[in-house]
Amino acid sequence: MDWMMLGxxxxxxxxxxFVFAPLGLGGGMLFVPILHYIAGWPISGELIxxxxxxxxxxxxxxxxxxxxEGLxxxxxxxxxxxGAIP
Known part of the structure; x- marks a missing residue:
């Protein structure tokens, strides 16, 4: 991957x-497609x-x-x- 693609x-x-954090979503549903389709990472354990x-x-x-903020x-x-911590 070249420097332009990394940028x-x-x-x-x-x-x-930045967009998904205030909504409480985390953005996980978009990180996989970005890293797979744009960065070219194969779907593997490292990507997940x-x-x-x-x-x-x-x-x-x-x-x-x-x-x-007390929310x-x-x-x-x-x-x-x-329940969240194994």
């Missing part, structure tokens, strides 16, 4: 993260893990902002974490 992929990934990591980072950042109910978070 396009990075701009798309950051744009998806990379997209999960990107979604986690975007969601974590959004969660920090929601918590700082998060801590009692519900404690209950949800019991």
């Amino acid at each position: 396009i992929v990075l701009v798309l990934v950051f744009t998806v993260g 893990l990379t997209c999960l990591m990107l979604t986690g980072v975007v969601s974590w950042g959004s969660g920090l902002v929601h918590r700082r 998060m109910d801590e009692s519900i978070v404690k209950i949800a974490l019991r």
Whole structure:
């Protein structure tokens, strides 16, 4: 992949993260197509893990902002974490 394509992929990934983070979606449904069709990555474990990591980072950042603004109910978070963490 050349530098121009890398720049396009990075701009798309950051744009998806910026747009979808405030909505609470994380952008995971768009990271896979961007990295597969535009960057040329084959559908494999590395692609899926990379997209999960990107979604986690975007969601974590959004969660920090929601918590700082008081938009998060801590009692519900404690209950949800019991099922979310293996």
